Structures are given as C-alpha cells and as structure tokens.
Amino acid sequence: MSLLAAGKVNLLNYDHDGLVAFFAELGEKRFRATQMIKWIHQEGETDFAAMTNLSKLLRVKLEEIAEVRGPDVVMQHPSNDGTHKWLLRMDDGNCIECVFIPDRGRGTLCVSSQVGCALNCSFCATGAHGFNRDLTTAEIIGQVWAVKHRLEQDVTCVEKKITNVVMMGMGEPLLNFDSVVPALNLMLNDNAYNLSKYRVTLSTSGIIPAMQRLCEVSDVALAVSLHAPNDALRNVLVPINKKYPLKDLMQMCREYFTDKRRHITMEYVMLDGINDQPQHAKELVRLLQGVPAKVNLIPFNPFPMSQYKRSSLEAINRFRDVLIHAGVHTITRKTRGEDIAAACGQLAGDFQDRTTRRQRNINKQQLVESEAAG
Ligand code: SAH
Ligand code: SF4
Secondary structure, three states, X not given: OOOOOOOOEEHHHOOHHHHHHHHHHOOOOOHHHHHHHHHHHHOOOOOHHHOOOOOHHHHHHHHHHEEOOOOEEEEEEEOOOOOEEEEEEOOOOOEEEEEEEEEOOEEEEEOOOEEEOOOOOOOOHHHHHOEEEEOOHHHHXXXXXXXXXXXXXXXXXXXXXXXXXXXXXXXXXXXXXXXXHHHXXXXXXXXXXXXXXXXXXXXXXXOHHHHHHHHHHOXXXXXXXXXXXXXXXXXXXXXXXXOOOHHHHHHHHHHHHHHHHOOEEEEEEEEOOOOOOHHHHHHHHHHOOOOOOEEEEEEOOOOOOOOOOEOOHHHHHHHHHHHHHOOOOEEEOOOOOHHHOOOXXXXXXXXXXXXXXXXXXXXXXXXXXXXXXX
C-alpha cells in the first residue's frame, strides 16, 4: 500500500524496525530510524521542520505524509503522597489513566494496554467496567512519551525521571500483543527511553500462549497475577484460570525463568477471609516449588461496589511470615495514590466510553471469535 494513499501515518506507532521499514519505503537509509527515534522519544519533538539533521526534502515529505501525535493530557491529579495520576484523551475521545509513583530516587510509571478489560477478575475495577478496545502502540508508548515530557516541564514535580515502567494499568497486555511488543521495544531502546529489561515489567493474568510468544521476542520482567494457590479459588478470582489452569501456568513460569533467567514476580492480592489464611500461604509455598519467583503481596484496593475487603495488616504479616520461613522471597506492596483512586486495580473510574455501539459490538464479536479460535 502506498504511504501517500494511506493518509497521515503516526510515527509514534513504530519501534525501530517499524521505522526502518517506513523509511525504506521512502527510499531512505536505516539510520533515519535512529534519528527519528531520538527526535520523537528523547526530544519530544513533533514538528518535522525542527528535525534539522534530516534533509530538507525529507522533512517536506514527512510533513505531507506523517505526523507525531500523542494523547492529549486533559488532567493531572497530584496525590498527598507524591503520586500523580494523568488522564489522557485518545483520538476517539476515550480517556485512559496512567500513574506516576516517585519513591526514593525511583520513578515508576504504570501504563495501560487496553481501554477496559474483558477478563472480569472479581476484585478488579477495570474488569467490572468490561472491555472497550485495544490501545494502539502510539497510545501505549504515548503514555510514557506524554508523561516524560510533561514531568520535565512541571516545576511542581520534584522527582522527574521515569526509571521504571510497569504494565499494570488498565487491560490485559498479552491480549493486545502486537501493539504492546513494539511499545516494550521502545521502552528498552537506547535511543528512546533506555530502560533496562529489569525495569520494564509486564503484568499478566496468565495468557499462556502469549507468554510463550513473549519469551521469544522480549526480555522484559514478568509479573504474574496469581492471587490464589489452587484452581478452585483462582477460577473465581481470575476466571481466565478455567482456560489456563495453574499447573500449565507454573510450567510456563519455570520455562520463562530458565530461559535467560528472566525475572518473575507473583502478584497476590490480599482479600480478607478469601485467600489470606495460613493454609493458603502453605499451599502457595507448595505451588511455587521449583519456580524461583518472588512474591508481591498487594493489599486489596477497594472501589465502589466491590464485594471484597482488604486483609488486616496482621493477616498480611502472618501470610508473609509463612512464605518467608519457607524461603520464598516476599514483599508487601505499599499502597500509593489511594486518595486519587490511582492505586492498583482502581484505574477505571474516569474512563469515558466514546466508542459507538456498533464499534463496541464489533469489538465484542472479535473477542468472542479470537477466544473461540485460541
Ligand atoms: N491485566 C493484567 C495487568 C493489569 S492489572 C493483570 O491482571 O496482571 C495489574 C495488577 O493489579 C494485577 O496484579 C491485578 O491483579 C491487580 N489488581 C487489580 N485489581 C486490584 C485491586 N482492586 N486491588 C489490588 N490489586 C488489584
Ligand atoms: Fe483484567 Fe488484570 Fe483487571 Fe483481571 S486484574 S480484569 S486481567 S485488568
């Protein structure tokens, strides 16, 4: 397809390989891709005319056929504890949230991969809203791009640098694989965000075939949303477990670790009286035998209409102690940004569904078909 016929191409959609292919179509050499990545992601430049190391002719051509268009920042909420929540508006009017969490020299950005989520975990606000649509690569990396350049200009923010990215916002990243992978590539790219593979974490509810594919194309750290030590309980909390049960998930995690010794963290949300008893902890120890993962205990973040309560501090500590005594490296996650509904699993409240009913039906149909095919 000719680039001219396709309308303006948003260059935020491309990682290095994508840009190499784009420039090849224009008869340009590979190094243009690196130049463009630096302009877009390091400098935050959106105006081709200002990209002075490109030839005049190329700049004119780019103005005709391409653009660099990130999401609009419509709101920024600072929290009492230093966390910032950003509301970003996409082209179709849908808004998504992402959260910046500064902590002792570290700046973690929590990004979304979908508008909503289809997987309906019973403790998650995003799941309760249902699925709207996948984000494009431009919209995923656009969150990092928009926040990075805003933070640099914002005099009220003391900690300005994004040192870590976690895909723990809205959506299941591995159900949007083709858009997520180029965004991960850009996070790791030396000429874009230059983050180490230990500082980019993809969180998944355990989509096993996509975990396998991810293993082949990316080295990022993995967080697996476990939340229960047996299938009966996990089927209720994380319904996708019926399709990808624990035995297969644990086998996949073993492979993920053995191959290149990647990092895996098991996430375990602490729900009062549901999964937080000492017998659950002992069962978890048995489940994790042979999986050298660390465990992250996440105090449940309540949201309106949620059916669960957060475990008491005593229950969390008791649970943690059973794991630690059995030699499992365990930490309890600090809850941050609760006063602005920016904590884990709370990113859903403000998103506006601007997708037409017809498009929503198409999205739903596609999802059903892909589930049936998978
Ligand atoms: N869909 C992916 C990534 C987004 S959710 C996944 O499920 O892993 C990111 C993390 O937040 C997951 O571990 C998820 O289980 C957790 N989470 C969701 N709702 C939560 C809540 N209300 N309180 C605490 N953690 C929650
Ligand atoms: Fe989706 Fe993750 Fe929420 Fe489950 S926890 S509904 S997979 S976003």
